Every structure is written in C-alpha cells, then in structure tokens.
Amino acid sequence: ARLRQYISSRRRAVLILLSVLTFALLLAMPRCRNAAPATVHDLAVYHPIRPALPATDKKRPDPIKWLEENSNNRHSVVDGYMSNFGFGSGKPRAALISLVRNSELEGMMQSMRQLEYRWNRKYRYPWIFFNDEPFTEDFKAGTRNLTAAKCYYEVVPRGHWSLPDWIDESRFMNSLEYLGTIGVGKGWMVSYHHMCRWNSGFFYKHPFLKNYDWYWRVEPDVHYFCDIDYDVFRFMRDNNMKYGFNMNILDDARSFPSLWTRTRAFAAAHLGLIHPEADLGWLLDPQAGGEYNNCQFFSNFEIGSLNFWRGEGNEAYFNWLDKAGGFYYERFGDAPVHTLSVAMFVPKSEIWYFRDIGYQHDINHHCPPHREAKCSCQPTKMDENFYKLVPLESPQRKPADTCIRQFLGG
Ligand code: GDP
Ligand code: MN
Structure with a gap:
C-alpha cells in the first residue's frame, strides 16, 4: 500500500509538473515565435551608402540595427492588443490615410487588398478615408469588407477645400486656361489645385487626426509588391524619423515657376526656423547656379509624422506659399512643397528611404x-x-534616380 501511495503521489507530482510545464510553454509560445532566427534584413546590405551610426554614439538611434532586431513581425497584432492593456512600449497612434473620390472605389480596393495582404493584416492600423463630399454607402461597404481594422470616413471641412479670400478668382481662371494650354498635368482642374493645397497644408489639420501622431498615405490604384515584416510606424517612432519616402521624381517645373524664389525668400526671412542640420545640397543644381533641380519625394507614398507637419517651421512655410497664391495662380504640387519643407526643417538622419517597400504609381x-x-x-x-550603384552618368539610369543618389550621397 505504501508503494502504491508512493507511486500515486509521484504520478500526481508528475501530473502537476506536466501541467505547469504546459502552461509555461503556452505562455512562452508567442515569444518563441518572435525569437525565430532573424534573417538579416536586406537593408543591412546598404551599409556602404548609408552607414549605421557608430556604436559609441548611444544617443542616436540606429535604424539598420532596429530593422535587424525587429523584423519578422515581432510586433504582431497580439502585441498590439497587449499594448492596449498597458503592456509593452505602446502601439503608435497611427493610421493609413487616403484622400479619395467615391468614383475611385475600385482603385481604392486594389490598393487596400495589396497593402492589407502585404502588411496591415498583421498590424491592423485603422484606415481613414477623406473626401470633399460624403462617402457613399457603396464606398464604405466595399472598403470595410477588405480589412479587419477599423475604417473611418471623413469629410474635409469646407474651409480646407475652397478658394481663400485673398485669391483673385479671375486670375485663377486665367491660370487654369494657361496651364491647360501649355499642358501642365491636370493644371486645368479646379479640384486638382484644391487637392494639392489640402495635401500640402491641411490634411494634418483635419479634426479627426487630432489624436494621431503618424500616417501612411495611400492612393487608389497603386501597388505594393513586397511583404513588409516589421511595424513601419514603430520603426519611425523608435528611430526618431520624421519622413519616409520610396521614390523620387523630377516633376514638370512649369507647374511651380515661382516656388524656388519664394522658398529662398522664406528661408532668408526665417533663418531661425531652418534646422541647423538641414541639407538642401541634394536639391540644388550647380550647373544652373544653385537653382532648384526639381527633385521631389514622390508624395503619393509617404510614411510620416503628423507632428512634424504641425510644427512651427512647416506651418510658417505653407502659409508663406499659400498667401502668395502659388496653389492657384500656378500649380504648386504637394510633392515639391513637402520636399522643400522636409529639406529645410528635418535633418537627413530623420528622413528614411523605404527602399524595401516595392511600390508602383502609374508608370x-x-x-x-x-x-x-x-x-x-x-x-x-x-x-x-540602382542597387549596384552604377555611376551617375550611366545612361541606363532613370533621371529621377539621381535625385535619390544625391540625397543619399550628400
Ligand atoms: P496624381 O497622382 O498627381 O496624378 O493625382 P491623383 O489624381 O491621383 O490625385 C491624388 C490623390 O488625391 C488621389 O488619392 C485622388 O484620389 C485624390 N483626389 C484628387 N482629386 C480629388 C477630388 O477632387 N476629390 C477627392 N475626394 N479626392 C481627390
Ligand atoms: Mn495618383
């Protein structure tokens, strides 16, 4: 009987031990998955053109190291839920934002399907749609259906999408005709001018974004080609980034003939606002006496800080341009305006080239x-x-690639 008791108490002990072990294993499981051997992120390949900061400089974040440590979906939706309950470092207050028309539902669904599949199904950041008129039920139903994340549908306030009172309407009408005649892209459309102005100086002022710090701009009909296995918003926050891009273009300079003169005048009048580490060198054309070379971050893709745009420097710059009427008498685009603002107010170490995010917008x-x-x-x-760093004078190179090379090299 003693022996039997001994065995049964052992069995009980083993049972207890086993259940404790199983429990511990269950608890540890998400961690184990996180700890899977990290494949070295492909960004690490680019040390030669964008060296990681020296290890001794502890104050500055090291984005390449961050990517090595945080890829493979380490911060999945589970972590997102946990942070809602007060664990972890907290999920960034971020959203996917899109200005879009009801008529672009199909294109919007295309962009959403790909970005959800490649990234957001793992992170579930909300989608916020903006429109100058109310969204239709069709639009809401079609887009909502494509994501497990929350969707919000917001109308742009009238005052953010109309001619300011200092604009001379007949001069604007003449400009529309002129821009149409010389063939500046969409320059004859009234709505296009409102759109460029909204994207330059108003999107971050929308009341619905008040509680958000980060955004990813998404357009209808674009493509996302690659799996993205880290939380881009955490990346931006943890590395103190302000602005992220992934393509450059050389846009039609006839859409902004006065932009550079006005920007120079602004800078001269507001030297105190210019960031001490600002570097505009990559935007200057030495062959044209230091004029603007028309390089632009292609702003239909942007991952950025809303608080940067809300800052004193950008606000002063936007108002300066806006008062002079360049969004209406010319066709200032949000791409050059964003580019020049970022270049004046953000040090290069806080601008990130998302070269790992495959992307397409039109051609x-x-x-x-x-x-x-x-x-x-x-x-x-x-x-x-481009990745082999073919010399700049190579004829195979897209002209706009030289913009990125200049950006990285300077
Ligand atoms: P492009 O990329 O410069 O050719 O300009 P798009 O025509 O693609 O417009 C840029 C973004 O603004 C897209 O997301 C459009 O859906 C959006 N957009 C442009 N005009 C309007 C408009 O009048 N109303 C709304 N709601 N969205 C617009
Ligand atoms: Mn577009």
Whole structure:
C-alpha cells in the first residue's frame, strides 16, 4: 500500500509538473515565435551608402540595427492588443490615410487588398478615408469588407477645400486656361489645385487626426509588391524619423515657376526656423547656379509624422506659399512643397528611404532586387543597376534616380 501511495503521489507530482510545464510553454509560445532566427534584413546590405551610426554614439538611434532586431513581425497584432492593456512600449497612434473620390472605389480596393495582404493584416492600423463630399454607402461597404481594422470616413471641412479670400478668382481662371494650354498635368482642374493645397497644408489639420501622431498615405490604384515584416510606424517612432519616402521624381517645373524664389525668400526671412542640420545640397543644381533641380519625394507614398507637419517651421512655410497664391495662380504640387519643407526643417538622419517597400504609381515603380524581401515584381535592369550603384552618368539610369543618389550621397 505504501508503494502504491508512493507511486500515486509521484504520478500526481508528475501530473502537476506536466501541467505547469504546459502552461509555461503556452505562455512562452508567442515569444518563441518572435525569437525565430532573424534573417538579416536586406537593408543591412546598404551599409556602404548609408552607414549605421557608430556604436559609441548611444544617443542616436540606429535604424539598420532596429530593422535587424525587429523584423519578422515581432510586433504582431497580439502585441498590439497587449499594448492596449498597458503592456509593452505602446502601439503608435497611427493610421493609413487616403484622400479619395467615391468614383475611385475600385482603385481604392486594389490598393487596400495589396497593402492589407502585404502588411496591415498583421498590424491592423485603422484606415481613414477623406473626401470633399460624403462617402457613399457603396464606398464604405466595399472598403470595410477588405480589412479587419477599423475604417473611418471623413469629410474635409469646407474651409480646407475652397478658394481663400485673398485669391483673385479671375486670375485663377486665367491660370487654369494657361496651364491647360501649355499642358501642365491636370493644371486645368479646379479640384486638382484644391487637392494639392489640402495635401500640402491641411490634411494634418483635419479634426479627426487630432489624436494621431503618424500616417501612411495611400492612393487608389497603386501597388505594393513586397511583404513588409516589421511595424513601419514603430520603426519611425523608435528611430526618431520624421519622413519616409520610396521614390523620387523630377516633376514638370512649369507647374511651380515661382516656388524656388519664394522658398529662398522664406528661408532668408526665417533663418531661425531652418534646422541647423538641414541639407538642401541634394536639391540644388550647380550647373544652373544653385537653382532648384526639381527633385521631389514622390508624395503619393509617404510614411510620416503628423507632428512634424504641425510644427512651427512647416506651418510658417505653407502659409508663406499659400498667401502668395502659388496653389492657384500656378500649380504648386504637394510633392515639391513637402520636399522643400522636409529639406529645410528635418535633418537627413530623420528622413528614411523605404527602399524595401516595392511600390508602383502609374508608370513609376520601384522593385527591390533582393529576393529575400518576398516581392511579386520583377526588378528591371534599372532597379538592379540602382542597387549596384552604377555611376551617375550611366545612361541606363532613370533621371529621377539621381535625385535619390544625391540625397543619399550628400
Ligand atoms: P496624381 O497622382 O498627381 O496624378 O493625382 P491623383 O489624381 O491621383 O490625385 C491624388 C490623390 O488625391 C488621389 O488619392 C485622388 O484620389 C485624390 N483626389 C484628387 N482629386 C480629388 C477630388 O477632387 N476629390 C477627392 N475626394 N479626392 C481627390
Ligand atoms: Mn495618383
């Protein structure tokens, strides 16, 4: 009987031990998955053109190291839920934002499907749609259906989408006709001027964004080619980034003939607002006496800080341009305006080139050639050359790529 008692008490002990172990294992499971051997992120390949900061400089974040440590979905939706209950470092207050018309539902669904599949199904950041008129039930139903995240549908306040009173309407009408005649892209559309102005100086002022710090701008009909296996908003926050881009263009300079003169005048009048580490060198054309070379961050893709745009420098700059009427008498685009603002008020170490996010907008596309990034695009010869750092004078190079090279090299 003693022996039997001994055995049964042992069995009980073993049972208790087993259940404790199972419990512990269950608890540890999400961590184990997180701890899976990290594949070195392909960004690490680019140390030569964008060196990681020296290890001794402890104050400054090291974005490449961050990516090595935080890829593989370490911060999945589970972590997001946990942070809602007060654990972890907290999920950034961020959203996917899109200005879009009801008539662009199909295109919006295309962009959403790809971005959800490649990224947001893992992170569930809310979608916020903006429109100058109310969204239809069709639009809401079609988009809501594509995500597990929350969706919000917001109308732009009238005052953010109308002619300011200092604009001379007949001069604006003449400009529309002129821009149409010379063929400046969409320059004859009244709504296009409102749109460029809204994206330049108003989106971050929308009351609904008051409680948000970060945004990812998404347009209808764009493509996202690659799996993104880290939380881009945490990346921005943890590394103190202000602005992220992934393509550059050289836009039609006839849309902003006075922009550079006005920007120079602004800078001269507000020297105190210019960031001490600002670097506009990559935007100047030495062959044209230091004029603006028209390089622009292609702003239909942006991952950025709303608080940067809300800051004193950008506000002063936007108002300066707006008062002079350049959004109406000319066709200032949000791309050059954002580019110049970022260049004046943000040090380069806080601007990030998302070269790992494969992307297409109309004829412009970008396909990272490093296959470990799991992309559904074929890198072109140009993509390959770009990553091989073919010299600038190479004829195979897209002209706008020189903008990125200048940005990285300066
Ligand atoms: P492009 O990329 O410069 O050719 O300009 P788009 O026509 O793509 O417009 C840029 C963004 O603004 C897109 O997300 C459009 O859906 C949006 N957009 C442009 N005009 C309007 C408009 O009048 N109303 C609304 N709601 N969205 C607009
Ligand atoms: Mn577009």
